[in-house]
Amino acid sequence: MMLEMLDMVRKLPPETTLGAFVAGLDRMVAHAECRYCKEPISRLSVAEDQPWFHDDPSRMRGCHAASYRPGKGWNDSLPKKWSATPA
Ligand SMILES: [Zn+2]
Numbered sequence: 001m002m003l004e005m006l007d008m009v010r011k012l013p014p015e016t017t018l019g020a021f022v023a024g025l026d027r028m029v030a031h032a033e034c035r036y037c038k039e040p041i042s043r044l045s046v047a048e049d050q051p052w053f054h055d056d057p058s059r060m061r062g063c064h065a066a067s068y069r070p071g072k073g074w075n076d077s078l079p080k081k082w083s084a085t086p087a
Contacts (some may be wrong), residue, residue, distance in 0.1 A: 001034040004028070004047065031055075032086035037063040039077075052084035 008024060032052070040055040053059045054066035059087035063082040067075035 004044070034063060035085050035087040036082040037067065037078055038064070039066060041086065052086060054084050 004026075005025070006070070008028070009021075012021065012024075028044055031040060031042045034041045034052075034054065037054075042050045042055055043050050043052045045084045052065055053061055054063070056066045056068075058066065058068070059077050060066040060068075062080060063084070064074055064076070064078040064080045066084070067078055
């Protein structure tokens with residue numbers, strides 16, 4: 001996945017702004033809802049063999065791990081074997 005990003009950066013014209021660069025990266029990301037915990041998930045859209053991650057700040061794969069909220073802890077109703085999977 002890093003190599004695809006590096007290839008993309010090499011093809012950019014030198015006058016490309018940071019905003020345009022970030023927009024280009026955003027277009028490489030696929031978004032979905034997790035079928036298990038219903039939270040937003042994402043992955044690099046150019047790499048269909050790559051895993052999905054929850055969009056929480058820690059970018060965890062596991063639904064239980066991604067359910068952590070400061071002051072509230074984890075949602076223990078989510079089995080630890082569930083991982084980010086699109087609906
Ligand atoms: Zn989930």
